[in-house]
Amino acid sequence: MTERKYKGYLLDLDGTVYRGKEVIPEAASFVAALKEAGMPYLYVTNNSSLTPEQLAERLQKMGIKASAEHFFSSSMAVAETIKKIEENNGSKGNGTVLAIGEEGLYTALREAGYHIVDKAPASYVVIGIDRAFTYEKMKQATLAIYGGAYFLSTNCDRAVPTEIGLVPGNGALTASIAYATKKEPHYVGKPEEAIISLALDRLGLKPDEALLIGDNLETDIAAGEKSGVDTLLVYTGFSQAEDVERSSIKPTYTAQNLLEWKV
Missing domain, CATH: 3.40.50.1000 (HAD superfamily/HAD-like)
Known part of the structure; x- marks a missing residue:
């Protein structure tokens, strides 16, 4: 169902790649396809509880190859935000x-x-x-x-x-x-623009070169809208088709799961 090609991907975790301790099988296949294609990607997560190393270990236990540099969390974003506040003051x-x-x-x-x-x-x-x-x-x-x-x-x-x-x-x-x-x-985290801008900087991409993928209209998709980044809403977590119909927030694309999207 791919409408256009992107130079990189920003991926949510909770509800997009896994639910709790259970991997979403289609997401595992999608990440493997990204790796095979040599496509740059970054997990951008509102999960503030785990370090990048712990997040990588969590995915590895689920059968998804990952390393700490693949993650950018809201905890990391809030630390950088405080730095900017202090520099300004x-x-x-x-x-x-x-x-x-x-x-x-x-x-x-x-x-x-x-x-x-x-x-x-x-x-x-x-x-x-x-x-x-x-x-x-x-x-x-x-x-x-x-x-x-x-x-x-x-x-x-x-x-x-x-x-x-x-x-x-x-x-x-x-x-x-x-x-x-x-x-x-x-x-600081999604749906705010700051975390997306910082993640794009890490990938060296402009907003129109990346696709943001997530399961939540209120956070993932809204963050894309605020940041000028195209979005794909997957119905594997928080938001469903009926939510899209009622909401003023609209994803660029929707899919039942990530296997519907071709890298």
Whole structure:
């Protein structure tokens, strides 16, 4: 069903390549075809919980060859965003970060040179998916934001697909803190343009040279629209055909699964 040729691909993970711990078979075949064709690609994911090395290991266990350089996560994007904020403010490297999240977020922030704290006060509050989220964590984030901390979130995903169904995403956690503080965060991951622009820079491609593939209208496809990148929505995860009919967000292409798309 390929309508035109692209020079590279940006691939979502959750709901596009796998669901929870289960690989989507058609996606595995598609990635193998990309490799065989020598096509540049990058996994651009709102998953903030894992490091690139852990993400690569996860795919390898599912039978998909991968290495850390194939991944660009919302955790990596948020660390780069804080760097830009500090450079613009003339305070490069001086900020402390109250981070709510998991290893992927902590690693990205530490590698960028930031000191992570778990109690207010802080210069920044960053929210990523945290499956050990507690009232105490929400309280400390709220105190820090009321104390003047800059509020960021890795992504606004309402829910994420797993092998048992849709479960709460980082957007649900972030919303609780936004409600408590009456502050909207600076979202960095999809559907924001920033993460796509940074990913394209890594591939050395212009927006009109790449195709972004994902399963979620609200994040993946919206990110493509904001970034001027063509999109392919696959019906293997969050959004389905009836969602496209109701939505103002429209993908460039749709497919039941990735085997319908020829590289």
